[in-house]
Amino acid sequence: MTIEKLNARLEYEMENLSRSPNLEKVLEPGFVDKRLYAMYLCETYHYTLHNARNQALVATRRDTSNIQYMKYCLKHALEETGHEMMALHDLKNLGFDVSVDTLPKPLMSTETLVAYLYHISEHFSPVARLGYSYWAERSYEFIQPLLAMLSDGIGVPKKAMTFFNEHSEIDAKHTEEVEESIRRFVKSDEDWSAVEEVMVGSLILTTRMMDEVFDQFCKLKEGKSTRYKFLG
Amino acid sequence: MTIEKLNARLEYEMENLSRSPNLEKVLEPGFVDKRLYAMYLCETYHYTLHNARNQALVATRRDTSNIQYMKYCLKHALEETGHEMMALHDLKNLGFDVSVDTLPKPLMSTETLVAYLYHISEHFSPVARLGYSYWAERSYEFIQPLLAMLSDGIGVPKKAMTFFNEHSEIDAKHTEEVEESIRRFVKSDEDWSAVEEVMVGSLILTTRMMDEVFDQFCKLKEGKSTRYKFLG
Amino acid sequence: MTIEKLNARLEYEMENLSRSPNLEKVLEPGFVDKRLYAMYLCETYHYTLHNARNQALVATRRDTSNIQYMKYCLKHALEETGHEMMALHDLKNLGFDVSVDTLPKPLMSTETLVAYLYHISEHFSPVARLGYSYWAERSYEFIQPLLAMLSDGIGVPKKAMTFFNEHSEIDAKHTEEVEESIRRFVKSDEDWSAVEEVMVGSLILTTRMMDEVFDQFCKLKEGKSTRYKFLG
Amino acid sequence: MTIEKLNARLEYEMENLSRSPNLEKVLEPGFVDKRLYAMYLCETYHYTLHNARNQALVATRRDTSNIQYMKYCLKHALEETGHEMMALHDLKNLGFDVSVDTLPKPLMSTETLVAYLYHISEHFSPVARLGYSYWAERSYEFIQPLLAMLSDGIGVPKKAMTFFNEHSEIDAKHTEEVEESIRRFVKSDEDWSAVEEVMVGSLILTTRMMDEVFDQFCKLKEGKSTRYKFLG
Numbered sequence: 001m002t003i004e005k006l007n008a009r010l011e012y013e014m015e016n017l018s019r020s021p022n023l024e025k026v027l028e029p030g031f032v033d034k035r036l037y038a039m040y041l042c043e044t045y046h047y048t049l050h051n052a053r054n055q056a057l058v059a060t061r062r063d064t065s066n067i068q069y070m071k072y073c074l075k076h077a078l079e080e081t082g083h084e085m086m087a088l089h090d091l092k093n094l095g096f097d098v099s100v101d102t103l104p105k106p107l108m109s110t111e112t113l114v115a116y117l118y119h120i121s122e123h124f125s126p127v128a129r130l131g132y133s134y135w136a137e138r139s140y141e142f143i144q145p146l147l148a149m150l151s152d153g154i155g156v157p158k159k160a161m162t163f164f165n166e167h168s169e170i171d172a173k174h175t176e177e178v179e180e181s182i183r184r185f186v187k188s189d190e191d192w193s194a195v196e197e198v199m200v201g202s203l204i205l206t207t208r209m210m211d212e213v214f215d216q217f218c219k220l221k222e223g224k225s226t227r228y229k230f231l232g
Numbered sequence: 233m234t235i236e237k238l239n240a241r242l243e244y245e246m247e248n249l250s251r252s253p254n255l256e257k258v259l260e261p262g263f264v265d266k267r268l269y270a271m272y273l274c275e276t277y278h279y280t281l282h283n284a285r286n287q288a289l290v291a292t293r294r295d296t297s298n299i300q301y302m303k304y305c306l307k308h309a310l311e312e313t314g315h316e317m318m319a320l321h322d323l324k325n326l327g328f329d330v331s332v333d334t335l336p337k338p339l340m341s342t343e344t345l346v347a348y349l350y351h352i353s354e355h356f357s358p359v360a361r362l363g364y365s366y367w368a369e370r371s372y373e374f375i376q377p378l379l380a381m382l383s384d385g386i387g388v389p390k391k392a393m394t395f396f397n398e399h400s401e402i403d404a405k406h407t408e409e410v411e412e413s414i415r416r417f418v419k420s421d422e423d424w425s426a427v428e429e430v431m432v433g434s435l436i437l438t439t440r441m442m443d444e445v446f447d448q449f450c451k452l453k454e455g456k457s458t459r460y461k462f463l464g
Numbered sequence: 465m466t467i468e469k470l471n472a473r474l475e476y477e478m479e480n481l482s483r484s485p486n487l488e489k490v491l492e493p494g495f496v497d498k499r500l501y502a503m504y505l506c507e508t509y510h511y512t513l514h515n516a517r518n519q520a521l522v523a524t525r526r527d528t529s530n531i532q533y534m535k536y537c538l539k540h541a542l543e544e545t546g547h548e549m550m551a552l553h554d555l556k557n558l559g560f561d562v563s564v565d566t567l568p569k570p571l572m573s574t575e576t577l578v579a580y581l582y583h584i585s586e587h588f589s590p591v592a593r594l595g596y597s598y599w600a601e602r603s604y605e606f607i608q609p610l611l612a613m614l615s616d617g618i619g620v621p622k623k624a625m626t627f628f629n630e631h632s633e634i635d636a637k638h639t640e641e642v643e644e645s646i647r648r649f650v651k652s653d654e655d656w657s658a659v660e661e662v663m664v665g666s667l668i669l670t671t672r673m674m675d676e677v678f679d680q681f682c683k684l685k686e687g688k689s690t691r692y693k694f695l696g
Numbered sequence: 697m698t699i700e701k702l703n704a705r706l707e708y709e710m711e712n713l714s715r716s717p718n719l720e721k722v723l724e725p726g727f728v729d730k731r732l733y734a735m736y737l738c739e740t741y742h743y744t745l746h747n748a749r750n751q752a753l754v755a756t757r758r759d760t761s762n763i764q765y766m767k768y769c770l771k772h773a774l775e776e777t778g779h780e781m782m783a784l785h786d787l788k789n790l791g792f793d794v795s796v797d798t799l800p801k802p803l804m805s806t807e808t809l810v811a812y813l814y815h816i817s818e819h820f821s822p823v824a825r826l827g828y829s830y831w832a833e834r835s836y837e838f839i840q841p842l843l844a845m846l847s848d849g850i851g852v853p854k855k856a857m858t859f860f861n862e863h864s865e866i867d868a869k870h871t872e873e874v875e876e877s878i879r880r881f882v883k884s885d886e887d888w889s890a891v892e893e894v895m896v897g898s899l900i901l902t903t904r905m906m907d908e909v910f911d912q913f914c915k916l917k918e919g920k921s922t923r924y925k926f927l928g
Contacts, residue, residue: 052755056770059752059777062587067778074752074774081755081770082763108433115351116344123526201340288523288538291516291545294819299546306520306542313523313538314531355758572897579815580808665804 001192003182006199010135013200014142017207022214027149034154035231036217038094042228043209044163045087046106050114052080054121055129064126069185072177076133079170086163093160096230104227109212113205120201124194127186131198133178140168233424235414238431242367245432246374249439254446259381266386267463268449270326274460275441276395277319278338282346284312286353287361296358301417304409308365311402318395325392328462336459341444345437352433356426359418362410363430369406372399465656467646470663474599477664478606481671486678491613498618499695500681502558506692507673508627509551510570514578516544518585519593528590533649536641540597543634550627557624560694568691573676577669584665588658591650594642595662601638604631697888699878702895706831709896710838713903718910723845730850731927732913734790738924739905740859741783742802746810748776750817751825760822765881768873772829775866782859789856792926800923805908809901816897820890823882827894829874836864 017023026032056077059070091098106114120128147164150156158165186195216226249255258264287309291302323330338346352360379396382388390397418427448458481487489495519541523534555562570578584592611628614620622629650659680690713719722728752773755766787794802810816824843860846852854861882891912922 052766052770053758054756056752056755056773059773060749060756062749067781070748071774071777074748074770074777077752077755078767078770078774081767085763108429108436111351111433112344112348112437115347118351119343119347197340201343204340205344284534284538285524285526288520288541291520291541292518292524294517299549302516303542303545306516306538306545309520309523310535310538310542313535317531572893572900575815576808576812576897576901579811583807583811583814661804665807668804669808 001189001196003179006131006134006182006192006196009196010138010199010203013203014135017203018142020207020211022211026214027145029153032154032217034094034156035220035228036213037150037154037156037160038091038096038231039213039216039226039228040210041087041091041094041163042098042103043107043110043213045084045091045103046110047113047117047209048080048084048087048163050117051083052077054114054117055080057118057121058126058129061122061126066126066185069127069181072181072185073129076177079174083163083167086166090160090163093162094156098230102230104229107209107212107216107227109205109209113202113209116201116205120194120198124198125191127182127191128194128198130178130182130186131195131200132202133174134182134195135199135203137174137178140164233421233428235411238366238414238424238428241428242370242431242435245435246367249435250374252439252443254443258446259377261385264386264449266326266388267452267460268445269382269386269388269392270323270328270463271445271448271458271460272442273319273323273326273395274330274335275339275342275445277316277323277335278342279345279349279441280312280316280319280395282349283315284309286346286349287312289350289353290358290361293354293358298358298417301359301413304413304417305361308409311406315395315398318398322392322395325394326388330462334462336461339441339444339448339459341437341441345434345441348433348437352426352430356430357423359414359423360426360430362414362418363427363432364434365406365410366414366427367431367435369410372396465653465660467643470598470646470656470660473660474602474663474667477667478599481667482606484671484675486675490678491609493617496618496681498558498620499684499692500677501614501618501620501624502555502560502695503677503680503690503692504674505551505555505558505627506562506567507571507574507677509548509555509567510574511577511581511673512544512548512551514581515547516541518578518581519544521582521585522590522593525586525590530590530649533590533645536645536649537593540641543638547627547630550630554624554627557626558620562694566694568693571673571676571680571691573669573673577666577673580665580669584658584662588662589655591646591655592658592662594646594650595659595664596666597638597642598646598659599663599667601642604628697885697892699875702830702878702888702892705892706834706895706899709899713899714838716903716907718907722910723841725849728850728913730790730852731916731924732909733846733850733852733856734787734792734927735909735912735922735924736906737783737787737790737859738794738799739803739806739909741780741787741799742806743809743813743905744776744780744783746813747779748773750810750813751776753814753817754822754825757818757822762822762881765823765877768877768881769825772873775870779859779863782862786856786859789858790852794926798926800925803905803908803912803923805901805905809898809905812897812901816890816894820894821887823878823887824890824894826874826878826882827891827896828898829870830878830891831895831899833870833874836860 026036055073058064059073059077064070064073088098088100088103117129117132120132143164147161147168150164151158151161182195186192216228220226220228220231258268287305290296291305291309296302296305320330320332320335349361349364352364375396379393379400382396383390383393414427418424448460452458452460452463490500519537522528523537523541528534528537552562552564552567581593581596584596607628611625611632614628615622615625646659650656680692684690684692684695722732751769754760755769755773760766760769784794784796784799813825813828816828839860843857843864846860847854847857878891882888912924916922916924916927
């Protein structure tokens with residue numbers, strides 16, 4: 001396995017996901033409004049809260065024996081710490097009255113993503129989590145059309161897009177670091193296969209989360225109640 | 233919330249699942265063969281291996297403070313210990329040459345189910361896992377048509393169905409115990425909502441596992457390679 | 465290594481401990497009173513609360529792969545569940561007004577014993593904890609003189625000695641089970657050495673706990689304040 | 697509670713420890729030789745290997761909710777990562793042929809210290825581990841006489857003292873950071889009491905480790921065998 005093959009697999013999976021009927025709907029003019037974005041920010045808050053934690057968890061393992069890799073994990077965890085507050089900040093700037101205490105609980109699919117990331121961080125090969133970072137850091141290039149739709153299509157102000165803009169900017173730097181780490185620390189066939197499995201697995205679970213958010217939005221459009229009480 | 237409402241929710245979800253197009257295909261005469269059952273046993277081995285462990289995990293928690301409930305968890309874990317060997321035994325009796333060491337690794341959806349069960353056992357309300365037991369112990373009444381198809385439709389011999397037959401038999405006894413435990417130990421609104429969330433969540437993740445097994449079977453029918461090398 | 469050598473080592477360590485100057489003082493007529501016993505019950509409550517939990521923890525490990533041993537751990541955990549309440553019950557029957565909520569926190573040495581037992585249950589060889597059970601189940605034969613002193617010397621009533629009397633009775637049965645388990649499940653040199661290390665380690669830490677209780681008692685006799693406020 | 701009182705308590709405990717008969721022996725001209733230092737480096741390797749890990753563990757907790765404190769933990773863990781290799785390096789420069797794989801296992805007292813630090817990092821108040829950092833970072837001022845004895849008394853070369861010299865240098869900087877963190881993050885009475893308890897507890901367990909090293913050295917002087925085979 002090589003990083004080129006990993007990348008080819010990622011592009012193949014992304015290509016598949018881009019044909020999702022939900023995505024078409026989302027990009028259809030007039031279908032969505034800022035409440036979908038609000039719901040998404042809420043779930044983003046929930047999983048982001050755990051990202052630095054499950055990243056740090058890798059560094060606590062007795063079998064994370066490569067000192068340079070252990071440092072990478074801690075540095076990366078440090079950079080991710082507190083990013084959930086950006087999602088909350090954006091939600092407030094979107095005009096909703098929420099706080100850490102009044103936010104609805106995570107959706108089942110968000111909880112599943114969180115569970116999976118802790119699980120692989122604790123029990124798979126210590127390098128496996130790089131498979132998540134690999135696509136997560138690069139995802140901002142794929143979601144450009146979505147971001148454009150948010151700002152142009154439904155008029156989300158810049159001050160409510162700090163989470164995405166910030167992450168797009170630190171993108172280039174991080175992508176390079178993750179690629180370098182994969183080249184440096186992923187050696188055996190089992191390691192490569194763990195990285196690939198986690199890349200695909202976490203991507204699918206993230207897509208499921210986005211699909212459940214979309215379903216909730218459709219329920220809301222139909223006038224049904226959801227757990228997002230703050231949307232009124 | 234009451235156990236009657238929990239049951240109504242379960243029946244509603246089961247009703248939904250029974251309309252799955254994959255299930256229709258499976259029950260269609262001549263479509264499936266014993267390789268589908270073999271794949272399913274393989275995944276059953278993988279998640280069952282963890283069931284006693286995540287059940288015991290609940291008993292290790294400092295905040296599992298009800299002594300009677302702690303005893304229930306340990307007794308239940310004790311009863312589940314080693315059941316994965318029945319699935320392996322059935323796989324062998326089906327005519328396949330497998331062992332603990334040569335079994336293919338779990339599918340991504342199986343791994344996700346396992347991750348979720350550990351997650352809720354460690355981090356949700358201590359009683360949350362009862363939501364999984366609630367439907368799992370009762371599932372055998374729902375899957376009777378599937379079992380009939382296995383034995384009559386594709387001629388799986390009785391000696392390769394010990395896992396299901398055994399679990400159907402201990403069914404009645406366990407169902408009662410789980411119901412009694414729910415009545416005894418689930419008190420607050422948060423507890424009830426955790427039980428319901430885990431019931432639905434683990435049911436959906438189990439269905440996803442069955443769907444992925446079905447997809448793998450379809451790949452095999454089309455002559456593509458799968459990770460189930462033992463199927464030849 | 466054999467169980468005979470393990471036993472010889474235990475007797476050697478017990479012999480050493482029996483020459484402790486604190487023990488001499490304790491057995492000296494008129495030196496101690498029931499407050500020492502009350503302090504000891506309080507610490508017994510604290511570590512016993514964790515015994516079933518750290519025993520169950522062994523069964524949750526992925527590398528506890530022997531099914532019979534896993535069952536032993538769960539059965540043993542089940543038998544230990546809730547025993548801390550006997551210590552609390554004895555404390556009340558001794559005439560003190562305490563409850564789970566008003567009990568003073570564990571001493572530093574009690575906390576250390578608890579930390580050690582979780583640590584070895586999670587990270588040493590899965591069979592290592594048998595080293596703790598080995599001496600703990602047999603300790604009641606060694607502490608007979610102490611128990612006699614409690615009842616005859618300082619007049620502790622029978623109803624305040626249920627923890628010790630109960631454990632003395634289940635002693636014979638358990639001792640046999642633990643010995644049988646050691647013979648059955650401890651195989652490699654590393655396993656034997658882990659069992660021996662944990663036997664000696666947990667014995668020493670338990671002795672330290674008893675020494676700290678004794679120091680606290682001496683402070684109390686000198687009129688200094690301790691954390692055992694319920695002693696008045 | 698204030699940091700001044702914490703400091704007063706530390707000085708009181710240090711004062712007590714400085715009257716240890718073992719310490720007197722160690723400082724007695726001609727009694728010790730570089731084998732004692734080698735044994736100590738070996739145990740230092742073992743507990744230091746876990747320091748960054750148990751520090752990072754604090755940051756993985758869901759209830760470590762203060763983002764600034766979480767960052768402090770990760771930064772501190774990052775700075776500690778790999779320091780065990782300095783101890784190993786010093787051991788080699790002392791003239792002994794050892795490697796990560798051939799090093800003897802930790803002493804029982806070293807294992808206990810490690811167990812305690814993981815325990816409090818996972819289960820005490822999230823700020824409790826600051827109590828360990830507080831004295832550990834400042835310990836180098838207390839052990840100056842010991843270091844002088846090492847270099848002047850038994851002629852340990854500078855190149856075999858990198859662990860201590862390095863830590864003495866980063867001392868001033870870290871001490872300030874830890875004090876600032878205590879002032880910033882330790883608020884409630886329970887937090888202060890957890891910090892104090894961990895300060896005293898970890899100091900005592902470290903002293904016990906040094907005492908066990910000393911006992912092992914005495915055994916060696918008497919010609920008895922120890923687990924430090926590399927000493928010849």
